[in-house]
Amino acid sequence: MKGQLSYIIKPITLVMIIVLLIVLYQSISESTVREKLAQNRLNAVSGTTDVLLVLANSYDCLAYRTGSESVYSNVVDVNKLDDFSKKYGAIEPECARSYEFGWRAKIYEVGKDGQPTGAIWAFGAQDFSIGDARLDYMNLSMPIAIRRSEKMISPGKMEVVLVEGDLEKIAGGIDWFCQVGKKGRMTSSSFSIYIHGTVDYDAGSLCLTPAGSKKKNCRQMLCQLEFEGLKSAGEHLLSLSYVEGKVVIK
């Protein structure tokens, strides 16, 4: 009887151990995914805050400065706002460019009720990754002062929408190489990227069509490209070379 009981218990124990190990494996996998998501979230919030701070505090961006004196933190120059709105209507300004994210800033004056009044300025990327191709999204704001003249500095807010996704990563990687290539510091490079859809290049814009969607999301590129596109979703290795002012991608 003892022996028969042992024959029953041992297989049951074995099965339960296997089940436990599967649960352990799944839990580790799930934790890794969560960790990845949390890391993305962390990067997004950190990236958005950084963009806001750089825009509002850097003289190269929007911060006001008198002559050679120090920069006024969080006081943005209305002339620069006008200039940025014209020059960077479809792409992030270089002073606050992140090659991992895409972002668009909106700046407006606020009235006594805290609501927008008067002019609104916007600049940065106009289109972002959507669906599975979008890894994270963040929308944060920061108070600023908008300087029209020495005697007219009014309250305002700067909002930044930041997106991390396949389009932003591939465009960011190519734009980064373009910048380095223009300065003559690198002539060839490569990187691998996972794309949730297809990619094509047309008229100065890189476009991503998410899998199962017909809508293209496009980004203006810094350099002219020679690129036949990526015809399928999945992992791709891109080889880049900088030739006569163009980025050639194979």
Add this chain to the structure above:
Amino acid sequence: MKGQIFEIFGFLILAIAVIGVILLIRYFMVGSFGKTYLAMAERHVYEEVHAGVNSIFFMTEEKSGRSLMELVGVAAYMGNDTINFGSSIGDVNVVKELEWRFDALYGKGHWHLQAKYPDITPDVQMVMVLDASASMCYAVKEISMKMPALIESFVRQGKGVTATLYMLPGGADCCNGYKLQCANQFNETPFFHCRGITDIESKCDTKTAKGTGIQTDEDYGNGIACAIEAGPVEEWNPLSVKLGIVISDELPVGSECFGDQRLGCCPGQDYAEQKKSLQAGIDSAKKYKIPIFTIQQLDYEDKESKKCGTICFRNSGCPGGICNADLQLQCACTDTVTQYHRDMASATGGDAFTLDSLSASDLIDKINEIIIRAEPVRKPNLEAGSPVPSNKNTRVVEVLIPVSVSGIYTKAYVTQWS
């Protein structure tokens, strides 16, 4: 049987260990990222608060065009939340200006600001107008002898006091060796000046006296209006405590019943010119928010018996060039003059004083009292927003504020909560 029990226990220990591993993985891997994420989110909120505070202090107030940091600095110097920028700009309430901006950016009930006002005594600037008729010979002697020394004594105590005496037209030549004019009568110092009112009349006559200008040696209503409008010799300092002082023994323009040969005040007379002059002084003082203190010289030799005195001055029209005139007219009008002085003082936030004797020996005591009383009541600090809750997570930003003129700094603490 024992062996099977051990097998089951072994499995249980394994199961507990696996569950423990799963929990540890969740706690350390995901939990730590959760904490970091919260820290990053908090970093953003802190940067948002810091940016808001920084930008608000750089924002300008619409009427004055000055930044809020400058306004808080001025308020700290004055020890008062409300700053007066003169007639064209008017009052600016610093707390209200801060409140709407902070409310707009952080929402009502989510912030608190406190800035300590340093212990500063602001400078005092005075413009004085002296009736230049011969009955004021006593006063001019007192002022000449004692006024510069009085101002110097305040300066030696570390108080910034300056006075500009504007002499009405007239220039009576007194028997006591003085003349009712500025030249050679007063020791000019960096803190005490004497000027004839006619020297500044071009700066103000059309503005203050409705085109009439300063008419007589007793026209102290228009005179003080002009003095306030033109300011002292060193010009008005927007941060000083400002005072106007009028010294006279008659009605503005004069106590005479014009066209009437009777002596003394005329109850039936409407004193239209006198009232117009008085009102010009009141209007100007109210416009600039400068209180007027009046000092009425009594023309009695004896205050109790009201025995009227006489004055002595030099004039070629009198025998031997010496005139001795009694003060019947002035004495008869004393009560009316007192009422005019009170009206002017009360309408402008000042006070009316009466000297004790014809000799005007206590004139400097009265001016001393006016200067001492001019020190404003200071608030200990600027406070705005809602009380800081004890049960909320708060963020505090410290801002260094330069206090105007003084060369020192004070700190403003802004507390924000969600």
